[in-house]
Amino acid sequence: MRILLVNISHPAIGSRIPKEQLPPLGLLSIGGPLIDDGHDVTLIDGELGPMSEPALLGAIFAHAPEAVLFGHSGSSSAQPIISRISESVSRLLPEVPIVYGGVHPSYFWREILADEPYVRAIVRGEGEETARQLMRAIATGSPLDALRGVAFRRNGQPVANPAAPVIADLDAYRIGWELIDHARYSYWGGKRAVVIQFSRGCPHPCTYCGQRGFWTRWRHRDPVRLAAEIGRLHRNHGVEVFNFADENPSAGRKPWRAFLEALIAENVQVTLVGSTRADDIVRDADFLHLYKQAGFERFLLGMENTDEATLKLIRKGGATSSDREAIRLLRRHNILSMATWVSGFEEETLASLWRGLRQLIAYDPDQIQALYVTPHRWTPYYRLAAGRRIVQPDLGRWDYKHQVLAMARLRPWQLFACVKLIEAAAQLRPRALRRWLWNPEKRIRHAIRWYYRMGRRVWLHEILQFLFHDRAGEDGRTLADLLGDTQDHEEEASAAPARRVRVG
Template sequence: MNIVLVNPPHTAIGSRVPDDHLPPLGLLAIGGPLLDTSHRVRLVDAEFGPMPLSVLVDGALSGDPDFVLIGHSGSTSAHPTALRIAETIKARAPGVIIVYGGVFPTYHWRDVLAATDVFDFIVRGEGEATAAALVEALEMRRPVASVAGIAYRDDLGRPFATPPATTIADLDACRVGWELIDHGRYSYWGGKRAVVMQFSRGCPHLCNYCGQRGFWTRWRHRDPVKFAKEIAWLHREHGVELINLADENPTSSKKAWRAFLDAMIAEDVPVLIVGSTRADDIVRDADILNLYRKAGVIRWLLGMENTDEETLSLIRKGGSTKSDREAIRLLRRHGILSMATWVAGFEDEGFRDLWRGFRQLIAYDPDQIQALYVTPHRWTPFFRIASNRKVIQKDIRLWDYKHQVLHMTRLKPWMLFFAVKLIELAVQSRPKALARVLFHPDPEQRHSMRWYTKMGRRVWFREVWGFLVRDRRLTDGTTLAEFWGAPQDEEEESMIFQRPARKPARPIVEDARVSDERRLAG
């Protein structure tokens, strides 16, 4: 079969400002198994440019494909763009089968299928085996109801989902289709040739706002030695200089992570590694942090989320401000940069709360900071906590963590926005931070901090311009539950395969008459 993978252009500020672009790992992971089953597969990556819709569709339809598979890692904010792409493709080529995948369609399959008929199938959860099974079933003219892990409209036009697919236990069994990209086009860290990879999937922690934990269902990791060898191969064969780990928590198992570090050291390739992990794991690994740096780890993003203990308890973060501060100190001692994420809007904060958070950030002394706004997902427990809060942003293209979406009763949107912008400016411009940017003894780290500072400055001004001129907010919006629909946290881990006892699980069928609260916003 002739298959095209489409990576939609993302509207997020972080995607538009940098000159660097990273390859779409999710689509490449789907492409590998499809290539190995003798299908013709190619990628249209519309992030470059970004590519205009007409050019994207021309590229996707050239060669008369049988299937177009659309997916994006930022799937909530990318959904309107994915929808426009699918509508345009269907209008020009009605016979092309369009398959949609990602976290957002996985949970919103009922809404998506009820709102439009341009998506023929939705792949729910991990897609490597499911996408290949769906294509095979359609090619061999077998009933698609036999394919686990998909959703579509039945003969009566009703949204219909088959039982969940079996979770992929062996992550090394499904290879990434690296041959689908020109490695010379992808870079990060200020021009270094780069790719995105996953050592593990899932996370054992229970943070109630996380939109990824339930999607992966459980934590698993690749073979540490095989993973290190793949990185070394990418460097030697394709000149890859930097690996951006997409894991939620790659260091969950100290034993597995230590084995990977040892394997990377043995490969002896000059590859830098950046990613994110928990501060608790850094403190736990104090005795092997020297191996982190020796293996190539140069920066960790620490998902601290907040500096208030009560807020950390509310969101079930499981960490503490003490471990956050200690993790940053340990990383600096071992020559590893720290980026602290700080999220505003979990609770009804006021200026005093923001001031306290600012002082805590200064005390933490991170090398870099990433300030975000809480963005609740319907399938997470936090959505239920926040379900009665008012929505101030109905354009879901801006539900990207970089825009305010929820109402605050004690602060107007402009108050919170400029307070956060000032906190960012003050933390990044403090004397210690500027001294590191200008005079850090490690040239690699000095380069990376200067690159991040330059990019951050451009993003900062773009966000201010967008808030003042371009973006529109509601003054009296609906509640979160009215905007998205009823909470779905009971379905957070709905992709877990349950072995039937005596009777097989019945497919899920939704009535075609979808109530207002279940319709997609916008």
């Protein structure tokens, strides 16, 4: 079959502002197995440019596909755009089956299949094996009733087969790197870049996380094989930057150390950036020099908040003391730290926001990323927030960069202004500016200065968007009024094996 993988243009994501894009790893992960099955697979990446919707539709039509698969990068915020483009594709190519895959459709399959008659099927959970079986069934005209991990219509009604088993061996399916032109993707200040994964899932029980249940449990790739893949991408395609998409790549201390040692043995000079938990940095204090030697230049530390009571509410499992220690340890090895700080978990006031800023500055991270809590219906946090009023009914802006939940004592413009001031105060404090002016390592100087250039553009863009484009305000509805009952009983998107997996 001629299969077209489509990555939509996503205007809500502020990272487009620096004119640098990373390739869509999810679609490439689907593309590799489909190519190996003999399909003619092409990727259209609407983020490059970015492409306008008419241009994207023209490219889809010109390709004359026999199936169109939409990947769901951006989760809920991508759904309105994908729905709009899919409807247009169905008018242009009425006989071509359309398939969705990703986090949001894995849980909202009932609503999508009921409201979007042009969608043939939805892949729920991990897609490498399920997409192979689904495309095989569509090509042969076989019924979908026996395909685990697929939602479709039976007699006009949305139904879902049992969940597909979790992929135990992440190296069993290859990434379709041949689907992209590496020269078109860059990050970290114009350096050729890709997204990669060492692991999937996270063993920690944070109640607001929209990814934990999608991956079901933590697993990792073979450390040596991943290191060799990074080496090949660097030598054969000139890739310099590897952005880890893992929620928690260092959850397993032994396999993580084995990966670092294997990558060091590859003897390639690359830049690694990723996210992890502060607890893991503190745990690995005895071999953080391997992090540095392997190429890590920055870690995003998922702190979420500086208030112990809030961390307990969301079952973060960390502590403010370990957060501070992790930042200190990373600085000792000249690895940049980016701290996430999320507003909206509970009712906030000007006083609590001021206290949060002071605590954040006391942590002394190199960079911060201020976000808003985005409540996903399939998470336990949704139960806590279901009765709260909403200020943003447009799912296209549910991207962690727009306020969703109303505050009892702060209007949307007041919270927005406070968040922007917190970002500016944290990044323009004297200590941060001294690091911007000078660092003993050229690569780190480049990283710091690139981030300030990018951050300035994103910061100004978001202010203009809020003033002239965003529409935030209450209409009396609660979160439950908009999205319905909680779905946390269906949080596990894949069927996990009964045995427990050790990550220590």
